[in-house]
Amino acid sequence: MKLVTVSCPGCSAKVPRKYYLEHLQRSExxxxxxxxxxxxxxxxxxxxxxxxxxxxxxxxxxxxxxPSTRAGPVNPPSDSPVQPVDxxxxxxxxxDAAGDHFGDYEDYMEDKQAGPNMDGQQHDPSxxxxxxxxxxxxxxxxxxxxxxxxxxxxxxxxELSQELEDGEVAQEGCEPGPAPASLNQQPxxxxxxxxxxxxxxxxxxxxxxxxxLPSDQQYEHSLPKAxxxxxxxxxxxxxxxxxxxxxxxxxxxxxxxxxxxxIDGVVAKLGLSFKNSVELNKIIDTRIPxxxxxxxxxxxxxxxxxxxxxxxxxxxxxxxxFSDPEFAPYLKYAPEQHYxxxxxxxxxxxxxxxxxxxxxTQKAVDRLKEGxxxxxxxxxxxxxxxxxxxxxxxxxxxxxxxxIPKEIRRRPSYRAxxxxxxxxxxxxxxxxNKAARRRCLLNVYHSCLTKILSPLVETGKExxxxxxxxxxxxxxxxxxxxxxxxxxxxxxxxCTITGDCPGCPAPHDTLGEFNKxxxxxxxxxxxxxxxxxxxxxxxxxxxxxxxxxLRVKPIIEPFWKELPLAHVYRxxxxxxLHQLYQGVVKHLIxxxxxxxxxxxxxxxxxxxxxxxxxxxxxxxxxxxxxVSGKEHAAMCQIxxxxxxxxxxxxxxxxxxxxxxxRAILDFVFLAQYPVHTSHTLxxxxxxxxxFHSNKHVFVNLGIRDHFNIPKLHFASHYxxxxxxxxxxxxxxxxYTERLHIDLAKDAYEATNHKD
Numbered sequence: 001m002k003l004v005t006v007s008c009p010g011c012s013a014k015v016p017r018k019y020y021l022e023h024l025q026r027s028e029x030x031x032x033x034x035x036x037x038x039x040x041x042x043x044x045x046x047x048x049x050x051x052x053x054x055x056x057x058x059x060x061x062x063x064x065x066x067p068s069t070r071a072g073p074v075n076p077p078s079d080s081p082v083q084p085v086d087x088x089x090x091x092x093x094x095x096d097a098a099g100d101h102f103g104d105y106e107d108y109m110e111d112k113q114a115g116p117n118m119d120g121q122q123h124d125p126s127x128x129x130x131x132x133x134x135x136x137x138x139x140x141x142x143x144x145x146x147x148x149x150x151x152x153x154x155x156x157x158x159e160l161s162q163e164l165e166d167g168e169v170a171q172e173g174c175e176p177g178p179a180p181a182s183l184n185q186q187p188x189x190x191x192x193x194x195x196x197x198x199x200x201x202x203x204x205x206x207x208x209x210x211x212x213l214p215s216d217q218q219y220e221h222s223l224p225k226a227x228x229x230x231x232x233x234x235x236x237x238x239x240x241x242x243x244x245x246x247x248x249x250x251x252x253x254x255x256x257x258x259x260x261x262x263i264d265g266v267v268a269k270l271g272l273s274f275k276n277s278v279e280l281n282k283i284i285d286t287r288i289p290x291x292x293x294x295x296x297x298x299x300x301x302x303x304x305x306x307x308x309x310x311x312x313x314x315x316x317x318x319x320x321x322f323s324d325p326e327f328a329p330y331l332k333y334a335p336e337q338h339y340x341x342x343x344x345x346x347x348x349x350x351x352x353x354x355x356x357x358x359x360x361t362q363k364a365v366d367r368l369k370e371g372x373x374x375x376x377x378x379x380x381x382x383x384x385x386x387x388x389x390x391x392x393x394x395x396x397x398x399x400x401x402x403x404i405p406k407e408i409r410r411r412p413s414y415r416a417x418x419x420x421x422x423x424x425x426x427x428x429x430x431x432x433n434k435a436a437r438r439r440c441l442l443n444v445y446h447s448c449l450t451k452i453l454s455p456l457v458e459t460g461k462e463x464x465x466x467x468x469x470x471x472x473x474x475x476x477x478x479x480x481x482x483x484x485x486x487x488x489x490x491x492x493x494x495c496t497i498t499g500d501c502p503g504c505p506a507p508h509d510t511l512g513e514f515n516k517x518x519x520x521x522x523x524x525x526x527x528x529x530x531x532x533x534x535x536x537x538x539x540x541x542x543x544x545x546x547x548x549x550l551r552v553k554p555i556i557e558p559f560w561k562e563l564p565l566a567h568v569y570r571x572x573x574x575x576x577l578h579q580l581y582q583g584v585v586k587h588l589i590x591x592x593x594x595x596x597x598x599x600x601x602x603x604x605x606x607x608x609x610x611x612x613x614x615x616x617x618x619x620x621x622x623x624x625x626x627v628s629g630k631e632h633a634a635m636c637q638i639x640x641x642x643x644x645x646x647x648x649x650x651x652x653x654x655x656x657x658x659x660x661x662r663a664i665l666d667f668v669f670l671a672q673y674p675v676h677t678s679h680t681l682x683x684x685x686x687x688x689x690x691f692h693s694n695k696h697v698f699v700n701l702g703i704r705d706h707f708n709i710p711k712l713h714f715a716s717h718y719x720x721x722x723x724x725x726x727x728x729x730x731x732x733x734x735y736t737e738r739l740h741i742d743l744a745k746d747a748y749e750a751t752n753h754k755d
Contacts, residue, residue, distance in 0.1 A: 004017040005017060008027075008032060008035070010031035011029050011032055021039075024036040024039070196338040197338070197339045197340065197341055197342050197344065199338075199344070201335045204366075205362050205366065205373070206474065207373075207474075208473060211473070212473065214470050215325050215469045215470075215471065217471075233273070233283055235273050238270055238272075239270070239271060242270065243274070243280055243284075246277065254281075257280070258278075261275055261276055261277075292312070292317070292320050293312045293317055295310045302440060303430075304430070305428065307448075309421060309422070311420060311422070311448075313455070314452060314453060314455055315455045315478075318464075321401050321404065321416065321418060322403065323466070323469055325469030325470070326414065326469070327404055327408065327468075327469065328468045328470045330405050330408060331403045331404065331468055332352075332353040332403050333373050333403065334373070334374075335353050335354075335355075335358035336354055337354070345678075348675055348676070349677075349722055350406070350726055352376055352406075352725055353726075355722075355726045356723055356724050357724040358374060361565055362374050365477050368477075368564075369475075369477075372463050372475050372477045373475060373477065375466070375479065376479060376482065377402075377456065377479060377480045378402055378483075378484065379397065379398070379480070380397070380398045380484035380733065380736040381489050382485055382737065383395045384396070384737075384744055384745070386744065386745055393425050394422060394425065394744045396421070396740065396744050397419075397423055397449075398418065398420060398739060399418050400417045402481060402482075402730075404416050406726070406729055406730045409730070412735070412738050412742065417736065419743045426444075439553070442553060442555060446495075446558050446559045450561075453559055454562075456478050456480060456563055457562045457563060459476075459478055460477055460478055463477050479564065481566075481571060481725070482725060482730075483572055484575065484731045484733055484736060486575070487502075487711060490572050493560075493568065493571075494524075496552055497551045497552070497553070500710070501713055502714075503569050503572050503717055504522045504523060504569075504717065505522060505550070506518065506713070507551075509706075509708055512709070512712075514688065516685065516689070516716075519720070520717075523567075525550065526569055529546070529550065529552065533558075570724065573725060573728075574718050575731065575732065576668075576672055576732050577734045578711070578733055580671060580715070581632040581633060581636075582629060582632065583711030584709075584711060584712050585632045585636060585664070586632065587712070588639075588664055589621065589639070592642075594701075594703050595648060595657065595703055596646050596648070598622035600646065601620065601642055602623070605620045605621055608641070614634070614638065615634035615635075615637070617634075621635055636668055639661060639665065640662055643658065656697035657697045659690060659693075659694040660690075660694040660695055662690075663694065667684060667687040667715065671728055672728060672729065674727055674729055675727065681719050681723070684718060684719055685719050695707060
């Protein structure tokens with residue numbers, strides 16, 4: 001269908017009528033600006049209540065966008081081809097005289113659906129107009145949806161509807177009166193959130209000790225005097241771009257770069273400072289400052305096998321993260337307490353510095369040496385497969401610091417995590433006894449971490465000088481705070497028994513019980529373990545008996561033994577990916593599959609209508625294998641709807657089933673809040689309590705005999721851990737899983753797969 005056009009008196013361009021004013025406002029031509037000024041002058045001298053009457057036919061005239069409150073439509077000047085609107089007179093338009101299949105344009109604002117005409121022939125617009133569709137408009141025109149004034153909701157009052165039919169409508173541009181009570185208006189959303197009331201820790205916590213030049217100025221002063229180019233050590237922009245392309249382009253080998261540069265004349269014509277990849281590597285290694293510390297190689301022998309560790313100096317890694325100029329404006333140096341208002345009745349938890357751990361640790365550091373800055377050390381490890389075949393695996397260990405806000409840490413492009421080490425992946429297959437093999441592997445794990453983290457023993461007590469990107473120096477105390485990992489890594493780190501909770505002393509056969517007081521207050525007794533370790537040389541039998549009593553493995557040298565102010569059992573953090581989606585939700589789906597039948601669930605899943613932001617599982621959800629965390633999250637959006645009014649065997653009421661499923665889903669979504677309050681934490685606790693009150697339905701159906709599941713039990717500790725370390729998005733393993741791609745799998749692909 002053709003658009004109604006008008007001719008601009010300034011530039012003589014044919015413009016769609018509804019975009020006429022937009023054309024005048026965005027045009028760069030002086031003549032169009034003069035026309036716009038004359039329109040403004042005419043409007044300012046006119047009376048909106050008496051001189052301009054707007055009929056229903058003219059309600060879509062071009063108008064000034066908000067916040068203008070002009071009354072009446074905007075009309076071109078009288079000396080232009082477009083005449084102003086008189087009272088109850090149709091506007092004269094420059095249109096195609098042939099018209100279209102709808103006839104003349106007297107009722108052009110009525111139904112505009114395009115399609116075949118009455119004779120069955122498809123309408124073919126003429127070629128005389130400048131624009132045949134909205135898709136052909138210039139880029140600077142806004143879409144019709146953006147230009148149209150927001151319309152009120154359709155009235156449900158019959159009398160009001162009749163008034164609108166009779167034309168008794170408010171004049172355009174006038175302020176609308178109060179809406180009738182019968183109108184179905186959407187509630188307005190308040191986006192002006194109040195700022196939290198913050199109570200600083202006070203004292204000398206996080207106090208600077210010196211101020212130097214910012215890191216970028218220090219780097220500039222360190223350059224040689226001959227370094228006049230902005231692309232030093234490269235000679236020009238193209239030299240830099242070629243080097244960047246050669247190193248960052250995926251799947252580009254060093255030999256391919258050398259072969260390209262070996263072509264006669266390429267290096268000379270491009271003005272490159274290197275002739276092959278070897279020279280490029282030399283420039284990068286010797287003339288560009290290293291942002292991250294280099295790797296060191298260490299080795300040791302155990303049971304006849306030599307183990308190699310590739311690791312970085314953890315102190316240098318801490319300084320590197322702390323001194324990054326991109327992080328400098330956002331670093332946190334002292335703990336804070338956040339509340340919703342000055343009454344301090346509702347506390348807020350989000351980043352680590354708002355939790356209780358930092359405050360208690362700061363007090364302990366001040367007792368050792370006042371004026372220090374706590375640097376929370378966050379470790380994460382997870383063994384990953386490098387290849388689909390040949391069973392090649394890597395065991396990376398990542399590290400970050402809690403001074404960096406979580407919004408930065410969770411973005412891989414900001415590089416807030418550093419690859420600290422590659423741990424050995426040997427399985428000690430030459431040891432035939434499985435128990436001895438597991439004990440040796442655990443000793444290897446703790447021996448490696450002891451060597452890697454050994455610098456923290458001294459610096460945690462005495463402090464180390466760290467300088468941020470703005471040149472401000474602090475005395476930092478790096479303290480081991482959190483460990484992020486799946487359940488096997490949690491068991492390795494805490495030396496606990498598989499099947500038990502890594503954080504609390506609850507026996508395995510009581511994990512299915514929910515006790516709010518024990519969940520919030522009971523911790524494993526670390527001091528008893530440390531005291532027994534100190535006396536292991538004099539009383540090894542006593543340590544063995546204590547380990548058996550506390551259900552921990554009798555490791556002689558755990559890595560956390562000498563770390564100051566470290567509590568390994570409190571360091572195990574919530575993990576939404578592995579504990580909730582790949583743990584609790586995975587169990588829940590298998591229970592529903594058995595209770596309701598796989599065919600019924602899949603049939604209901606296929607019947608769901610497609611919708612925005614909802615994954616449509618065309619083949620159902622029960623037959624899927626190797627389901628990712630994102631797919632489990634998509635299932636959670638439809639899971640409750642799938643089982644509504646579903647029939648259970650033997651006529652059992654499905655009400656407890658619905659309550660149990662809803663409680664689990666409530667917990668999963670509440671646990672992912674980026675900011676928690678005292679109130680939302682009570683809701684989180686209540687959701688878990690509701691599940692335990694209705695879980696008997698799975699026992700009645702014969703699906704479960706018990707609920708002694710470690711990941712389900714660990715959900716009871718979420719509230720106390722959020723109060724300690726902040727919300728769960730501080731520690732999601734999804735972030736470090738993403739690092740496997742860049743720092744393990746892609747790195748392996750760049751090697752010869754042998755050395």
